[in-house]
Amino acid sequence: MTSVRQGDRALASGKVHNRINLSGTVLVLPLLYFYTSLSEPEILAFGGGAVFGSCFLSPDLDLKQSNSQRAWGGFRWLWYGYHRMFAHRKLSHMIVLGTLSRLLWLGLMAFLSLFSINLLYWLFQQPDLRGILQAQVVTGELIREGTFWLHSNQPLAAGFFCGLIFSDTLHLISDLLFSLARKWSLIR
Numbered sequence: 653m654t655s656v657r658q659g660d661r662a663l664a665s666g667k668v669h670n671r672i673n674l675s676g677t678v679l680v681l682p683l684l685y686f687y688t689s690l691s692e693p694e695i696l697a698f699g700g701g702a703v704f705g706s707c708f709l710s711p712d713l714d715l716k717q718s719n720s721q722r723a724w725g726g727f728r729w730l731w732y733g734y735h736r737m738f739a740h741r742k743l744s745h746m747i748v749l750g751t752l753s754r755l756l757w758l759g760l761m762a763f764l765s766l767f768s769i770n771l772l773y774w775l776f777q778q779p780d781l782r783g784i785l786q787a788q789v790v791t792g793e794l795i796r797e798g799t800f801w802l803h804s805n806q807p808l809a810a811g812f813f814c815g816l817i818f819s820d821t822l823h824l825i826s827d828l829l830f831s832l833a834r835k836w837s838l839i840r
């Protein structure tokens with residue numbers, strides 16, 4: 653496998669991580685369907701979270717170059733500060749905390765982007781202090797709507813979050829196994 657790198661590079665390549673994670677997701681979904689009382693939408697939300705976590709929100713966003721970074725395409729600048737701020741295999745590679753750190757970062761970036769877009773729009777409409785206040789009001793309204801949606805769809809949000817945790821757990825286990833395999837010189 654084309655996987656082991658040194659220093660601040662990924663232990664396993666993004667492709668290997670994706671293959672492991674997507675296979676794990678495909679295997680676990682029928683188990684959830686047949687052996688738990690979760691509803692179909694909740695299982696789908698779990699699957700969505702696992703796929704999104706594997707492709708877009710992986711712990712390797714703490715690297716300058718990774719599959720997840722590339723997956724954001726024109727929006728990869730959203731993660732520029734994240735990999736500058738957090739060293740590879742530190743916070744982002746901690747179970748649950750790493751997932752939360754990336755979700756919070758994404759929320760912060762979404763807030764700043766929304767506010768900037770609204771601000772530009774309102775300043776263009778009325779270039780004075782009222783523009784800034786309007787931008788604040790509209791951004792606040794959008795955040796309220798989002799929070800309300802999350803509140804009224806808690807089981808789906810929880811399913812999605814568990815899917816993210818599941819994909820991160822698979823990633824961390826894979827990193828650990830690759831790390832041991834390198835230590836024992838099973839791979840270079």
Ligand SMILES: [Zn+2]
Pocket residue numbers: 662663711712745823827
């Ligand atoms: Zn990793």
